[in-house]
Amino acid sequence: MDDLQLLRELRRDTPLLESDELKPARARLAAAMDAERIDGERSRRSVRHRRPVRRLMMAGWATASVAAAIAAVLVLAPDKIGGQVPAANAEAAQVLHNAATAALRLPDVEPRPDQFVYTKSRSGGSTQETWLSVDGTRDGLVRQTPADELESYPVPGCRDGRAATTKGGRMDPEQTEPCTPTPAYLPDLPTDPDAMLDYLNDNHSGESGDPNAMGKDVYELIATKYLRPEARAALYQAAAKIPGLRAVPDVKDGAGRPGIGITWSSEGKTGVLVFDASTYAFLGMADTSATLEVAVVTAAGRRP
Amino acid sequence: MEDDATIIGKSALEPEQFAPIFDRHAPHIHRYLARRLGRAAADDLVAETFLTAFRKRQQYDPQRRDARPWLYGIATNLVAQHRRDELREYRLRRVLSVERDEASPADQVAADVTAQALHQLLTEALAELAPGDRDVLLLIAWEELTYEEVAAALAIPVGTVRSRLNRARKKVRRTLGETNPSTVFEESPSNG
Numbered sequence: 265m266d267d268l269q270l271l272r273e274l275r276r277d278t279p280l281l282e283s284d285e286l287k288p289a290r291a292r293l294a295a296a297m298d299a300e301r302i303d304g305e306r307s308r309r310s311v312r313h314r315r316p317v318r319r320l321m322m323a324g325w326a327t328a329s330v331a332a333a334i335a336a337v338l339v340l341a342p343d344k345i346g347g348q349v350p351a352a353n354a355e356a357a358q359v360l361h362n363a364a365t366a367a368l369r370l371p372d373v374e375p376r377p378d379q380f381v382y383t384k385s386r387s388g389g390s391t392q393e394t395w396l397s398v399d400g401t402r403d404g405l406v407r408q409t410p411a412d413e414l415e416s417y418p419v420p421g422c423r424d425g426r427a428a429t430t431k432g433g434r435m436d437p438e439q440t441e442p443c444t445p446t447p448a449y450l451p452d453l454p455t456d457p458d459a460m461l462d463y464l465n466d467n468h469s470g471e472s473g474d475p476n477a478m479g480k481d482v483y484e485l486i487a488t489k490y491l492r493p494e495a496r497a498a499l500y501q502a503a504a505k506i507p508g509l510r511a512v513p514d515v516k517d518g519a520g521r522p523g524i525g526i527t528w529s530s531e532g533k534t535g536v537l538v539f540d541a542s543t544y545a546f547l548g549m550a551d552t553s554a555t556l557e558v559a560v561v562t563a564a565g566r567r568p
Numbered sequence: 569m570e571d572d573a574t575i576i577g578k579s580a581l582e583p584e585q586f587a588p589i590f591d592r593h594a595p596h597i598h599r600y601l602a603r604r605l606g607r608a609a610a611d612d613l614v615a616e617t618f619l620t621a622f623r624k625r626q627q628y629d630p631q632r633r634d635a636r637p638w639l640y641g642i643a644t645n646l647v648a649q650h651r652r653d654e655l656r657e658y659r660l661r662r663v664l665s666v667e668r669d670e671a672s673p674a675d676q677v678a679a680d681v682t683a684q685a686l687h688q689l690l691t692e693a694l695a696e697l698a699p700g701d702r703d704v705l706l707l708i709a710w711e712e713l714t715y716e717e718v719a720a721a722l723a724i725p726v727g728t729v730r731s732r733l734n735r736a737r738k739k740v741r742r743t744l745g746e747t748n749p750s751t752v753f754e755e756s757p758s759n760g
Contacts, residue, residue: 267740271709274690275603280595289598289615293590296619300583388608429696441696469649476616535612552608 292529356511356526357504359539364500366544370493375560380404381448381490382568384557385548386519391556395564397421398490400445403428403435405564422446448490455494457501464502475508479528479535482506486537486546487555512536517547519554572635576628586625589635590618596636597643600711605653613650617643632720640711641721644703655695686744693743697736704729705736 283290375381377399384393393407396419404419418435420428422443428435454460469477469484482503485491491499503509503526512525517538525536536550548554559568572589579586597617601610620642621635632638647654694702703722707713715733719726 267737267744268709270686270690270744271694271705271740274687275710278599278603280599283591283595286590286594286598286614289594289611289618290587290590292615293618293622294587296622297583297586430692476619 353510356509359511359524359526359544360500360504360509363539363544363546364497367493367496367500370496372493373560374492375449375490378402378562380561380564380566382557382559382561382566383488383555385487385553385555387553388518393567394419395561395566396446396448396488397564398447398449398560400447403564404448448488450489450495453485453491453495453498455498457498457505460495460498460502461505464506475506475528476535478506479503479537483535483537483549487549487553490558490560512550515550517554518549518552519547519556521547521554523547525550571633573628573630573633576625576635577630579622580626583622586622589621589639593636593639594618596711597639600640601643601647603710604647604706605650609650609653613643613646616646620646637713637717637720640707640713640717641723644707644721647703648699651699689744690740693740696743697739701732701736701739704732705740708733 375398379398380395380402381398382393382395384391386392391409393409394404395406396404400421401423402421404421405416406419407416409415418430420430420435420443422445425442425444426440427443428437429439429441430436454463464478464481467481468474469481482499485499486496506528508528509526510528512527514522515525515536515538516522521538522541523538524541525538527536529535538547538550539545540547546555557568561568570588572592575585575588579589594614598610598614601613601617605613617639621639624642628635628638694706697705700722704718707718707721708715713721715726715729718729722729724732
């Protein structure tokens with residue numbers, strides 16, 4: 265058997281989904297198609313009622329009619345997407361404001377560069393504990409507990425632009441690769457909501473200005489970084505300003521804990537951030553993950 | 569049956585016409601994403617892939633009758649944004665070892681152990697490849713795209729596809745060979 269054949273064997277068991285399993289994804293596309301169709305018809309009916317267009321990029325659009333072009337641009341601003349209930353938006357913003365207020369009451373610990381951020385989370389039936397270097401230069405650790413079986417693997421720190429490679433769950437300091445440090449704590453995060461919004465806009469993943477992608481960036485910061493109370497509060501306040509925000513009632517996080525959901529996704533229950541309905545603490549991502557514990561510790565492998 | 573280019577062209581003015589593109593290709597794009605990032609991420613990113621395609625449909629080159637390379641390209645871009653998830657997925661796969669049935673005959677156990685060791689090595693080799701090389705290798709090995717389709721998907725020349733593939737395969741073979749010098753690999757004929 266040659267190497268390509270061996271590689272094929274590696275993922276042979278990945279199934280092709282039936283169409284009903286792809287329904288949630290198809291529904292998201294259908295919502296986008298509907299939104300364009302409705303907006304397209306509206307703008308054809310009445311040119312005067314055409315909405316102001318935020319980012320109209322005509323270059324490269326081969327034969328698009330003006331109506332279709334405008335409709336396409338409107339998709340980028342899902343606060344305009346049909347079915348958006350203003351109450352759901354106000355409620356979602358309120359959840360985030362309450363979460364910001366609650367965050368300011370959390371104890372303020374400033375991590376030292378040589379420490380580690382400990383996170384215990386749950387996702388898909390397995391518990392994961394991570395120790396990630398505060399400044400990204402120290403070797404971290406991930407422990408996965410699937411079905412009573414304890415396994416761990418290292419997260420090599422990045423020193424002087426090089427990180428050890430890993431092999432069989434062990435680091436090989438002889439073999440290094442180029443890297444940039446990934447700090448678990450960003451000391452320079454803004455503590456002002458507007459500055460935080462600028463930060464999100466400047467450091468976005470996905471398409472620029474895509475609220476769904478911005479929602480994921482917010483989640484990434486909450487779930488994978490250590491945030492001090494003021495930065496956390498600023499992040500929640502900034503998140504409340506991202507268009508397309510809505511509340512989703514009666515959701516559960518990845519550990520089954522109930523809460524209030526907020527999302528920027530236009531369809532279904534994907535990408536929903538869950539907050540505790542009374543304490544407004546962040547719980548996790550609906551049906552996907554749960555953040556159980558976050559702490560700053562002095563060594564990788566040490567529990568708080 | 570209408571080809572993809574015709575459907576995408578019609579959807580410029582009638583957005584709902586875009587749906588058959590999803591129905592035709594979503595299962596394969598989902599499987600590709602699941603192979604690279606795991607099931608949960610694939611469920612989300614398959615939707616992102618088609619939303620991005622839908623938004624960019626007016627830039628689609630109508631000369632390309634088959635939309636698969638274009639969709640694989642969009643999906644691969646999304647994988648790039650989730651590089652950390654991908655490496656996590658490889659680590660997870662490494663941890664979740666092949667389950668062995670204690671009651672099975674000894675030679676079957678031996679075969680399972682060998683297969684498991686091989687899978688671990690391959691997974692490690694993949695994790696250590698340069699991202700661009702890994703994209704090319706996996707589009708060819710897992711998704712069975714031709715060199716030309718990979719070139720179109722990643723917007724790189726066919727020559728670059730060849731050189732990336734060679735480099736990636738060499739590295740994979742080296743990783744496999746290092747641990748098991750008796751393993752002999754014949755050159756496979758190119759599929760491109």
